[in-house]
Amino acid sequence: MSSTLITGARILGGEPTDLLLTDGVIAAVGPGLEASGAEVVDASGLIALPGLVDLHTHLREPGREDAETVESGTRAAALGGFTAVHAMANTDPVADTAGVVEQVWRLGREAGYADVFPVGAVTVGLAGEQLAELGAMADSAARVRVFSDDGKCVADPVLMRRALEYVKAFDGVIAQHAQEPRLTEDAQMNEGELSGRLGLRGWPAVAEEAIIARDVLLAQHVKSRLHVCHVSTAGSVEIVRWAKARAEQEGGWTVTAEACPHHLLLTDELAASYDPIYKVNPPLRTAADVAALREGLADGTIDIVATDHAPHPHEDKDCEWQAAAFGMLGLETALSIVQHTMVDTGLIDWAGVAERLSTAPARIGRLGDHGRPLAVGEPANVVLYDASATRVIEAGEMSSLSRNTPYAGMELPGRVVATFLRGKATVLDGKLT
Ligand SMILES: [Zn+2]
Numbered sequence: 001m002s003s004t005l006i007t008g009a010r011i012l013g014g015e016p017t018d019l020l021l022t023d024g025v026i027a028a029v030g031p032g033l034e035a036s037g038a039e040v041v042d043a044s045g046l047i048a049l050p051g052l053v054d055l056h057t058h059l060r061e062p063g064r065e066d067a068e069t070v071e072s073g074t075r076a077a078a079l080g081g082f083t084a085v086h087a088m089a090n091t092d093p094v095a096d097t098a099g100v101v102e103q104v105w106r107l108g109r110e111a112g113y114a115d116v117f118p119v120g121a122v123t124v125g126l127a128g129e130q131l132a133e134l135g136a137m138a139d140s141a142a143r144v145r146v147f148s149d150d151g152k153c154v155a156d157p158v159l160m161r162r163a164l165e166y167v168k169a170f171d172g173v174i175a176q177h178a179q180e181p182r183l184t185e186d187a188q189m190n191e192g193e194l195s196g197r198l199g200l201r202g203w204p205a206v207a208e209e210a211i212i213a214r215d216v217l218l219a220q221h222v223k224s225r226l227h228v229c230h231v232s233t234a235g236s237v238e239i240v241r242w243a244k245a246r247a248e249q250e251g252g253w254t255v256t257a258e259a260c261p262h263h264l265l266l267t268d269e270l271a272a273s274y275d276p277i278y279k280v281n282p283p284l285r286t287a288a289d290v291a292a293l294r295e296g297l298a299d300g301t302i303d304i305v306a307t308d309h310a311p312h313p314h315e316d317k318d319c320e321w322q323a324a325a326f327g328m329l330g331l332e333t334a335l336s337i338v339q340h341t342m343v344d345t346g347l348i349d350w351a352g353v354a355e356r357l358s359t360a361p362a363r364i365g366r367l368g369d370h371g372r373p374l375a376v377g378e379p380a381n382v383v384l385y386d387a388s389a390t391r392v393i394e395a396g397e398m399s400s401l402s403r404n405t406p407y408a409g410m411e412l413p414g415r416v417v418a419t420f421l422r423g424k425a426t427v428l429d430g431k432l433t
Contacts, residue, residue, distance in 0.1 A: 003027070003038035004423065009048035009384060011374050013350030019048065021380040024422035029376055041428070043384050046417055049354045051083025051381030053361040053370050055146065055175070055258060056229060056306035057331065059085070059116070061107065062100070063092025068311040068401050070104060073331070074113035076309070076400040078426035080331040081383035081416040082114050084362070084370040085309075089121040090151040096121035096132035098140035105142035113426050117365060120144040122163045122174060126152050131162055138170040145366040148175035150229055151281075153211060155181050160215060164224035171366060173225040173256075176215050178236070179282065183207035188322060190268040190283045198271060200321065203283045205233040212236050216243035219253050227364055228257040230308050232282040234292030241301045256364050258306040259293045261330055261337035262406060266290075270406075276317050276324030277406050280310070297356065298347040304361045307334045311402030329405045332398055336412040339387060344413060350387075369422075380423035389415040399432070 006019040011029075018033035019026060028035075054077065060068040068076075070087070077085050087104050089095035095104060101118035108116025120137035124130045126149045137144040147167060154160045154176060163174050184207045189195050191202025212228055216239065219226035228240060236257075243255045262280060267287050270278040278284060296302040310327025317324050338357065342348045348356070362371025372378040391414075393407040419427040426433060 002423065003035050004041060004420070004425070005033060005035045005038040006041045006043045006048070006382070006384065009043035009046055011048045012354055013047050016044070019374065019382065021382070021420060021423040024380055026374060026376055026378050026380050029374065041418060045388065046384045046386055047350055048374055049081070049350065049383050049385060050358040050371055050374055051383055051419065051421065052081045052335065052357045053365070053367065054082050054085040054307050054309070054331065055304060055361040055365055056150070057085040057087055057309045058090070058311065058327070059087040060311060061091065061104070066313050070107035070116060071111040072399070072401045073309070073311070074108060074111050074116060075432055076331040076398065077114040078419045078432065079399050079416060080333070081335050081385060081419055082331060083381040083419065083421045084115040084117060084367060086117045086119050086146055086365055088150045089119050089148060090126055094121050094125050095119065096124050098133065098136040101137050101142040101144050102140050114421060115370065117367065118142050118144055119150070119175065120147045122147045122149045122154050123159060128152065128154060128156055128159065131159065131166065134163070134166050134172065135169065138172060145170070145172045146175055147172055148177065148229065150175065150177045153177050153179040153181060157214060157218065161218050161222060164219055164226065165222045168224050173227050173364060175227040175229050176211065177229050178208045178211035178215065180207040180210050189271045190285050192268065192286065194268055194271065200271065205235050208233055208282055209235040209239055212239050216255050219255060220246065223252040225253070226255050228255065230260045230263065230282055230306070231257045231293065231302055232263050232285050232289060234289050237292045237296035237301055241296070244301060256303045257301070258304045259297050259302045260308045261305060261334045262328055263293055264290060264297070264341040265337055266406060274321050276319065276321050277328065277404060279321060279324050279326055280328050281326035294341060294347055297342065304356050304364065305334065305338055306361065307331050311400050312404050313402055317404045327404070329398060329400050329402060332400065333393060333405065333407050333412065335385060335416060336414045339414045340412055380420055382420040383416060384418040386415045386417050387413065389413070391415055
């Protein structure tokens with residue numbers, strides 16, 4: 001029997017209390033607990049949250065192990081306070097069969113830093129032409145429930161409709177990367193006055209909003225579950241708000257949405273540096289969009305924060321803007337960005353953080369053992385967080401194999417002190433165990 005006694009932790013920011021983790025479950029919660037033989041972790045002043053769950057992670061394995069592997073990515077996840085990540089399907093080979101999703105799932109189990117739940121591709125090879133074997137992936141050992149061609153949009157409305165219909169059989173969800181392809185050919189940054197001035201091809205808000213509008217109507221029409229990845233514009237927030245009100249009234253279909261940490265903090269003006277560290281898809285938008293995303297996340301229009309952790313080796317980022325890859329790291333900084341933009345601004349409290357970074361993403365992914373309350377009998381997936389700490393982000397200190405963090409040199413609040421996956425510490429004293 002292995003036991004850990006966490007003392008003085010503030011669950012969801014509440015009054016200090018103790019938690020006893022025994023054999024992978026929370027065996028007791030309350031002040032003044034005693035347990036002989038248990039390893040004691042002093043959590044005075046620390047906030048305890050359920051282990052974080054990321055619905056949108058790129059682990060790059062198989063195929064781009066020079067950028068990230070399941071092991072390196074889940075180590076980064078644990079350091080960021082995550083106990084579960086959903087690995088996106090745009091690997092090489094694409095995760096469009098039971099064989100590939102089972103391989104990724106198993107690699108996650110073997111590494112042991114965070115549970116890896118593979119996302120299945122919607123279409124074969126992400127080519128947008130023919131539905132992948134969604135049922136076989138759902139029935140596999142990986143029990144896939146989230147399907148996405150992320151990186152690419154399921155642009156064909158007939159395919160999107162069929163996918164939404166198909167996943168109903170096993171309570172799956174289609175997570176759409178909303179990007180109208182014709183409106184974004186060779187797009188490089190947010191379309192606006194600045195893109196014109198910088199001479200970079202614009203990625204207009206309407207290209208995202210048009211797909212979201214279409215997809216919520218499709219989800220309503222076939223009564224299915226739609227999830228919108230990385231919402232980035234004020235207009236998208238409005239459409240999701242409208243759709244949610246409709247869905248709630250009618251019942252039988254749902255729309256959920258995510259925002260990424262970088263879209264909650266950074267704006268398109270950073271592109272003026274021509275530094276591709278700020279190149280991401282969808283692009284950084286305007287300050288008004290950032291404000292609308294924060295408001296939408298606070299009022300529940302946007303359900304969750306998902307990282308879109310997108311590691312790239314330096315040769316794919318240290319080049320001209322036009323040639324550089326889209327994407328930025330996210331796992332190791334997500335909680336700090338959320339504290340900075342949402343908690344320290346008074347928009348949400350720590351219970352709200354737990355809902356948006358653990359409970360709701362686990363619910364959308366239909367995970368039974370993650371995103372659970374910190375209560376007796378529940379799985380011992382816990383993160384201990386020091387909200388009073390500050391740190392200056394250094395790219396070289398990232399645990400990810402890649403270094404493409406846009407926050408290098410920034411001072412951010414908060415530090416993950418410990419992460420427990422089924423009662424076993426993956427991180428202690430801020431370091432991997
Ligand atoms: Zn995407």
